[in-house]
Amino acid sequence: DSCQAALTAEGELFCGLLGPSSGITGVERLTDTPGREGSPAWSPDGTMLAFTREHDGRSDLVLMGPADPDTGFVSGAHPAESVLPVEGGVAENPCWSPDGRYIAYLDRESRLRVMEVATRRDREICPVPGLLHVSWSPDSRWLAFSVTDLAHREDVFVVSASGGRHSNVSRHPNDDFQPFWPSDGRRLVFASRTDEGEWSLRQVWLTREDFGASRDEREELLDEPVAEVEIDFDDLARRTETLCTVEGYYDFYGASRDGRTFAFRAYDKNGGSDLWKVEWDGSGLERLTFASEEPSDISITSEGTVFYLGMGDVLRSVGSDGASPRVLTWRAMTDWVVTERQAQKFDECWRLLRDNFYDPGMHGADWDSVRVRYRDRASRCFLNEDFNEVVRRMLGELDASHLGIYGPWSWSRGAPTGEIGIIVDHSWGGPGVRVDSVIPWSPAGMPRSRLFPGDLVLSVDGVEVGPHRDIYEPLAGKVGEEVALEVRRNGALVSLTMEPIPDWELSDLAYDEWVARNRRIVSLLTGDRIGYLHISSMDQSSVETFLGDLFAEGMDRDGMIIDVRGNGGGSTHDQILRELSRPEYLVSRYRGGRLTAEPLGAWQKPVVLLINERCYSDAEIFPAGWKALGIGPIVGNTTFGAVIGTSDTELLDGTGFRVPSEGWYTLDGVDLENYGVQPDIRVLEMPADYAAGADRQLEEAARVVMRLVEGG
Known part of the structure; x- marks a missing residue:
């Protein structure tokens, strides 16, 4: 809430003054190292900065200050810095205690640790690995954190700052994350989301007395912060309230220190996202921006100004009263040595995989030796694409999927x-x-x-086309514009006009025709007794299409072919499997005699699954679950064997890097990575079949499901 702002760019740390003008002034560069500085955190009195420095396969915890209380960090005389010794050489997400005595951080395994600043005493607070978000209580006696405990879904926990048993606060099947402790010490706030796209802001009252107070009484309580936080753990989760629910995903919110105002990202029906706000009691839900800002890194001052990164990572601010957003420009000189920058990027890639790859044994690779083998080559690459290629060779040592390095992208101006x-x-x-x-x-x-x-297209917009001039040349830049074609048809010249469409739209039309063709084939082979549907991706849109197709194509038919060939994956396998594996348990009968089985819409007839070597990731988890549940025969070829959960991060120059950290195994312990799912009936696709327009896998699936229907 002071006028100082800590900024990171190009791997360095800067500080400037937030003034009433449209920018950040007096920006000074605080660091000049080959490492990547990040995650700056102000001490409560604003005289010290804690931050991380990623370099040489480490992530150090660095302390800078104290600064002059009058001039701060923009006086020109930069405060001294010291590197704090941390467990395992890795510290992430430093967070000061409100009394300024401690810094909480996550270690190499993302376990929660606390360092006492004065003595450098470092201790583990919670042995649970994989923590994601941390917040101190206002009296510095408690820590709240979120961690995954049900697949990708997090829960919120509380633990004493001196260590000990941690207690689940949220206790809910939603993905509950990003706990925040307002300065009143009476509540704990967190975000909550569903896989279907509902995002909520929730708060739990820590004592029964505060929970039972009226709205006006609570208003008075918030003006009276407690000296020591008291937590009544009995039935704590039942004292949770939902402040608002919007369309959203794994998005982080910002909060004023007193927890009275919250700002967050929410989506509209067109897929755009903007900044919204809500008050502590759920009132005042309001949209603050209207230009698809895609806000992130949101924070709120005590005066109610909301700062955030908008489209293109541009720093912006807007008043919580709905005033127009303003761009906060800033400028500072920076420089770097290319070889040092490439070495830093390489070391960060190497460390991220060392600490996060799903197999701690690194698929048998000697990871330290791998670093020695490739580091010098990578650091000498002046072109990013050459650097990326060296890193790809390092990734190849793992013999695994869902790895990758890409970019940084540049905007293409091509039409x-x-x-x-x-x-x-x-x-x-x-x-x-x-x-x-x-x-x-x-x-x-x-x-x-x-x-x-058989038509001959002779020209497009007056440009002759043929074997020596591609038809696409005169179509360049013509999406949505009317073009004229001269066509010879049965010996006569015909003039036509049409509006070209983008390639993605044509791809969708070609896919629709492929599905329609498969349905015609299945109908012909089975006398229209068997339905057919294809699942193109394991995303929410495809689930909705699947449910509609299952009803429309399965109605009045005796069986079904479900095809996932060519499916690149996603995360919705369980939603689809639930629809296919639920047994009937009751029947309702209306007075007129009509019967309806429960559960509604669950498929109960014979069904066959089609797979091939172009099924990836969640489109392999799905047939693995299908086989384990015994839903029906599987026809086709073995899936690709690319089955790891992954996430993407950015290096200091915007280069994207993938970090796969979650493996998938059968109940017998078989790792699906590099193994895939085997069909019950193997049918290979041959090049000659494709050239002839034949689909032997589909034909075999039709024969198999008909045998099931006829009891064979």
């Missing part, structure tokens, strides 16, 4: 090329371009501009 929806006959020698086939509902498939197999 997109339009698509009209024809498949070109490449055997044609000219003149023009001969149409082999047309994708339904594409521009070339619409009634007023329809092309037919």
Whole structure:
């Protein structure tokens, strides 16, 4: 809440003054090292900064200060810094205690530790690994944290600052995360979300007396902070209130120190996201921005100003009274040595995998030797793509999926090329371009501009096309613009106009036609007794499509083929498996005699699953669960064997890096990574089949499900 702002950019730490103007002034560079400084945290009195420094395979905890209380960190005379000794050489997410005596941090295994600043005494507070968010109580006697305890879902816990048993506060199947302790010491606030996209802000009252107070009495209580935080742990989770619920995901909120005002990211029906706020009692729910800001790193001052990073990581601020947002510009000089920067990036990649890869044995790789083998090569790469290629070779030593390095991306100014929806006959020698086939509902498939197999496209917007001039050349930059085609059809010249569409839209149309073709094949092979559906991705949209198709295609049919071939994965396997594995348990009968089985919509008829080597990740977990539950036969080929849960992070220059930290195993202990799921009936796809338009896997699935229907 002072006028000083700590900033990080290009791996260095800066400090500036927040003034009434539209920017941050007096910015000074506080660090100049080959390491990457980050996670700055102010001491309660504003005279010291704690931060991390990622370098040489370590993440040090650094303390800077004390600064002059009058001039702070922008006086030109930078305070001294010292590196605090931490367990295992790794410290992340430093957090000061309100009394300024301690710094909490997460160690190499993300266990909670506390260091006493004066004595450098370091101790473990909670032995649970994998902690994610930490907050001190205002009296510095308690720590709240969140950690995953049900797959990816977190719960909120409280532990004494001196260590001991930790207690679950949220006790809810939602993903409950980011605990925050307001300065009144009477409540604990946290975010909560569902996999379906509901995001809530909740608060739990720590004593029965405060929970039972009226709204007006609570208002008075918040003006009377407690000297010592008291927690009545009996039925604590039942004293939880929901302040608001919006559409959202794993997004973090900002809070005023007194916990009276909260700001957060929420989504609209078009998928855009903006900044919203709500008050401590659930009142005043209000949208603060309206330009799809995608806000992150949100904080609120005691005066009610909300600071956040908007679109493009631009620092912005807006008053909680709804005033127009303003951009906070700042400028400072920085420099670096390319070889040192590349070495830092490499060391960070190496350490992130050492500390987080799902297999502590690193798939048998000697990880220290791997670092020695590749570090010098990586540090000498002046081009980022060369650097990324060296890192990819290091990743190859792990023989694992869901690894990767990419970017940093640059904005492409190239105009997109339009698509009209024809498949070109490449055997044609000219003149023009001969149409082999047309994708339904594409521009070339619409009634007023329809092309037919055998048509010769001679020119597009006056530009002749043929074997020596690709048809896509005159379509460059023409998405959504009307183009004129000259076509020879059955010896006559025909003039047509149409509006090209983007490639992703054509891809969707081609997919729709592929699904429709498969349905026609299954209907023909089974006398229309078997339905067919394809699951293209393991995301929420695909779940909704699956539920609709299961009803529409399964209605009045005797069986079903479910196809996940070519599915790249996601996270919704359990939602689909629940619909396919629930047994009937009751039947309701209406007066007229109509019967309805419960559970509603659950599939009870014969079903076959189609898989192939292009099933990845969650599209492999799904057939593994299918097989374990005995839902039905599996036809096709072994899945790819890329089954690790992963997350993405950014290096200091914006390069993206993937860190897979969660393995998946059968109940017998078989690691699905590099193993995949085996079909019950193996049918290989051969190149000749594809060229002939045959689908032997689909044909076999139709035969198998018909045998089940007929009791064979």
